Amino acid sequence: GGPGGEQASATVSVSGPAPTPTRLKITKAGTEVVRAGGKVVFTIRVTNSGAVPATNVVMTDCVPTGLSLMRGVKAASLRKNGQIGWQLGTLQAGQTKVLRVVLRADRDTRGMRGCAAVASAANAPSVSAAARVRVIAGVAVSNRARVTG
Numbered sequence: 001g002g003p004g005g006e007q008a009s010a011t012v013s014v015s016g017p018a019p020t021p022t023r024l025k026i027t028k029a030g031t032e033v034v035r036a037g038g039k040v041v042f043t044i045r046v047t048n049s050g051a052v053p054a055t056n057v058v059m060t061d062c063v064p065t066g067l068s069l070m071r072g073v074k075a076a077s078l079r080k081n082g083q084i085g086w087q088l089g090t091l092q093a094g095q096t097k098v099l100r101v102v103l104r105a106d107r108d109t110r111g112m113r114g115c116a117a118v119a120s121a122a123n124a125p126s127v128s129a130a131a132r133v134r135v136i137a138g139v140a141v142s143n144r145a146r147v148t149g
Helices: none
Strands: 024-030 034-035 037-046 054-062 067-069 076-078 081-091 097-103 112-119 124-136
Touching: 024 054, 024 112, 037 054, 037 081, 037 112, 037 124, 054 097, 081 097
Parallel strands: 024 124, 034 124
Antiparallel strands: 024 037, 037 097, 054 081, 054 112, 067 097, 076 081, 112 124
């Protein structure tokens, strides 16, 4: 107010726990050693380890050089750059999605092969986990027919 007027003031305090961020956790594990021509399976687990839902969760993985996608990957999109992508939607606090990628080691491949899977959400930072497989020489298979007599 003006001269002779009254003034009022108020203080407002808000207390309580600080907001808990959304946290994603990812693990990737699978076949450790395979013969050329054999099957490789990677299992990827994406978990919301935070206390609030993770929204618009996306997970990507790759098909390493020397490995080929063996089966269609459920609910995934195959991208031309060797990436496989999943739209996981919303993960509730504590919820886990498990994804399996089945590959075959090409017959002429040898050595270590692998890459990282990456998960992200609209309200959480990206996380990644890698796994590798060692491809060793396969069993030789003869194309000749066996003749007995």
